[in-house]
Amino acid sequence: MSAARGNVLLDLDGTLTDSAEGIVRSMQYALQRMQRPVPDDAALRQLIGPPTQLTFAQLLGSDDRNLIDEAVGHYRERFARIGLYENRLYPGIVDMLDGLRALGCRMLLATSKPRVYAQRIVEHFDLQRWLSGVYGAELDGTRADKAELLRHLLQTERLDPASCLMVGDRRHDVLGAHANGVTVWSVLWGYGARDELLAAGTDGFCATPAELVARLSARLGAAR
Numbered sequence: 001m002s003a004a005r006g007n008v009l010l011d012l013d014g015t016l017t018d019s020a021e022g023i024v025r026s027m028q029y030a031l032q033r034m035q036r037p038v039p040d041d042a043a044l045r046q047l048i049g050p051p052t053q054l055t056f057a058q059l060l061g062s063d064d065r066n067l068i069d070e071a072v073g074h075y076r077e078r079f080a081r082i083g084l085y086e087n088r089l090y091p092g093i094v095d096m097l098d099g100l101r102a103l104g105c106r107m108l109l110a111t112s113k114p115r116v117y118a119q120r121i122v123e124h125f126d127l128q129r130w131l132s133g134v135y136g137a138e139l140d141g142t143r144a145d146k147a148e149l150l151r152h153l154l155q156t157e158r159l160d161p162a163s164c165l166m167v168g169d170r171r172h173d174v175l176g177a178h179a180n181g182v183t184v185w186s187v188l189w190g191y192g193a194r195d196e197l198l199a200a201g202t203d204g205f206c207a208t209p210a211e212l213v214a215r216l217s218a219r220l221g222a223a224r
Helices: 020-033 041-045 052-060 065-079 093-102 115-124 146-157 171-179 194-200 209-223
Strands: 007-010 106-114 131-137 164-168 183-187
Touching: 007 146, 020 041, 020 052, 020 065, 052 065, 093 106, 093 209, 106 115, 106 146, 115 131, 131 146, 146 171, 164 171, 171 183, 171 194, 183 209
Parallel strands: 007 106, 007 164, 106 131, 164 183
Antiparallel strands: none
C-alpha cells in the first residue's frame, strides 16, 4: 500500500456491521415460503458473506436458476422491509473509521450485497461521513462475485492495486482481493473462521478494530 495515501476497501457484513439477525431471519422466511427444510440459526450464520444466489443454491441443493431466483425474491421481500435494519455496528467501528481517516486513508465500501441495500445501510448508520464511495452488486447478480466487484471498483476509481488494502471477514474477500493484486487483511470479529481464512491465503489477521488501525499505522509509517 502506498505510504502517501492508502485506499482501504471495506467489506460490510461481518466487517462493519453485525447483520446476522436480519439475514438469518430472511433466509428462514424464504425457505418457509418455499416449504423447504430450515437449518438452525448457527448453520445459517455460516453462510453469511457470499452472494445470496450462491447461498440459496447451497441451501436448496440445486443450480436451477428459476428456483434460486424464487428463493432470492422471497428473501428480499422480508430483507428490504425488515431485515435490513436488524443490524448493528460492531463495537469499535466508529473509532476505527476515525482512526483510518486520521491516517489519511481513503475508504470505500466493497460488498457483495446489492448496492441498493448497502446504500440504505450506509445512510442508516451515517457511514457516508467516512466513505468516498459505495460499491456493491446489482440486483440481477452482476458484480456479486468479489473479484468482479473489486475489478470494477479499481477501474472506476483508477486505483493502483498496490495502493489498496482489502479488509473483510470471509474467504471470498481474500480470493477476490488476490485476483486483483490487492493485499487483504482478515478480521476475526466477523463470520469467517480463522482456518477458512488461512486456507484462502489471507495476508494477515486483525482481532479487533483498534488492532487494524494500529497495524496500518505501523505499516504506513514504515513505508514512509
